Amino acid sequence: MEPSVAVRFDNVERRFDGGRPAFTGLSLSLDAGTFSVLLGPSGCGKSTLLRLAAGLDEPQTGRVSLVEDGLDRSPIGGPTGFVFQDAHLLPWRTLEENVALPLELAGIDPEARRHLTAAAIARVGLASHEKKMPHELSGGMKMRASLARALVRTPRLFLLDEPFAALDELTRQRLDDDVRALAQDLRITVLFVTHSIQEAAYLADRVIVFSQRPARVVADFVSPLPRERTSLLRFSEAFSSFVADLHVALLRGES
Amino acid sequence: MSKFAQFFAPPVAALCLLVALWEGLVRALAVPAFLMPPPSAIARAAMENGPLLRAAVLQTGMTALAGFLLSACLGNAAAWLLGSFRFLERAFYPYTLFLQTVPIVTIAPLLVLWFGSGSAAVAVAAFIVSVFPVITGTISGMRSVDPNLRDLFRLYGATRLSILTKLEIPAALPQTVTGLRVASGLAVIGAIVGEFVAGFADESPGLGIVVLTAYRQLKTDLLFAAVLGSSALGLALFAGVQLAGHLLLRRWHPSARS
């Protein structure tokens, strides 16, 4: 098993033309192999933070780096999987061809590609749907396909931007369980953005709560819940009180 | 009644009505045949000149098709280049407007100078008239690619060439097909106008030549038959593009499903 990576934001500033900056002087580090959830008001800069970690955007000042084996590296071209709010599958490719895309772009040979693709599809429970076109899949299945695509190159950093916000509650809970299980199996570092306090509480080892722009960390919680998460946990005392804590922190950041 | 009949019955009925009305009015008002021949006379002229018209449709069809294929190839190649490199687009795109705005009759004599009278000049005229919608269709398709998909390709370290072939070209395909559809009609127009100026050298006269000759000889019924031949040609090319587009898009694009 390859070691996963840590992520470090050092004194990061990101401004867009006009308006208040998304962050000024933000410092944050995510330990290798932890599941962190980022919670914050709309427009505070959560997606921007993910894009910085993925190397899709750069800060004006400060530095974003991935730490692997004690060595710093730039996030650009990093071992990163990214899942967007919508599945963003290529509509002209079958599920299988969509999942294989990152391997294809990396120039992996077709034989190995087939193996890895089949494994990734099986892992998200879509085996037997490989040949379907995206428009033939349900919303939940599309998100699973998107997960498979993000996992097919076995990332060591997994970034998810409100991935299940558009799904019904039960499908969402099922996918939450799957993501949590995948992250634990593969021991990847996860940064998961959500609007849902319940989802944050259920998934996280650590919850980071952002304030309104410019975003500051208003609260940083280590989950009081046991490492193994099951649906029953949602009805427990500990879960409810964690949700309440997060709620209060979020409200504090809004004002 | 079958779906097919339901679809075709109204336009066919309308056509019959119009033709009958036309025939009746022309006869009742005793309009001179050189001004407005009745449909029956047009049909007779079409029969009598069957071989001539068939050859003309074929001749014009070949040059229009050649011009159209040139547009499809060169237009898309140009769009891929301009769409891939912003500086190229900024430098050259304004000049492609020239292709759209220049009246083809004014450059047709130039084409005769360069290519000589005959099919080559006619095909180039068809190309010049029809290439612009292909370029703009494909470029605007490439521009409207979802930025999240671009990010995805960037994240996975895609090369410029992979982005073009695996993302932009397929994503632009619906708009490319739309551009080609417009181009197919324009290519026929361009070929016929080209023949007016440059078509005389061909041993087999195209529709443009038939139109001009019929006009000079006041054979208005033949003129009408040639007009019908041109629209049939335009329709055939259009239908061909439509079919090809449908085959390309039917697996995934909403416009080609249902």
Ligand SMILES: Nc1ncnc2c1ncn2[C@@H]1O[C@H](COP(=O)(O)OP(=O)(O)OP(=O)(O)O)[C@@H](O)[C@H]1O
């Ligand atoms: N490319 C851009 N150009 C200009 N402004 C931008 C750009 N990207 C983000 N912003 C601004 O930066 C701020 C943070 O945006 P971001 O998308 O990161 O917020 P968010 O926390 O993800 O919001 P949401 O919860 O609604 O998704 C927003 O106010 C947005 O308007």
Ligand SMILES: [Mg+2]
């Ligand atoms: Mg966002």
